[in-house]
Amino acid sequence: KAGVTQTPRYLIKTRGQQVTLSCSPISGHRSVSWYQQTPGQGLQFLFEYFSETQRNKGNFPGRFSGRQFSNSRSEMNVSTLELGDSALYLCASSPGPTGLYEQYFGPGTRLTVT
């Protein structure tokens, strides 16, 4: 069974631009969570989607948004990029709501904002 895939793997953007990251969960998994990982802040929760509905949201500004499609694929969008948004963005999939089931991480998208 294929694992979680994320595209693109690497991205360089300029401050003020917007970016869309994509995540395809493991086949049959209906829950997708997004995390931001930086050396200083560690792994921080962005949001969780289950069956196309956002179930939970972390403490990030409204510039960070996401959605999930009927095939469970998910996208996250960051508008008006700031230098501090440079990070590894990780997607994790789960058979059901996280906490009830284990999560499996994708390889991540490394975003650099210049």
Next chain:
Amino acid sequence: QKEVEQNSGPLSVPEGAIASLNCTYSDRGSQSFFWYRQYSGKSPELIMFIYSNGDKEDGRFTAQLNKASQYVSLLIRDSQPSDSATYLCAVKHGSSASKIIFGSGTRLSIRP
């Protein structure tokens, strides 16, 4: 107080010995506990999850949970150089609407 705390390390353990990694959490309502391994430049990989008090063993790995004392630990027996990585503890409150909180991780180094 951080919600999930781990010693950042590095924790240095000789090859073949037992590595013990600890994690404490602040929310008494936490119900689900996870250990992830993350190699440098890679994404976290799930090693163990535990929901009930006591020990759970899987190969060389044993997760231990003590809800009364609010700590969860991971033991790695017969440590190998390939076990050198950062180990992340993750905790989720019992509420279905709550999110998973990760600790900052413990760097483990297995010396030959």
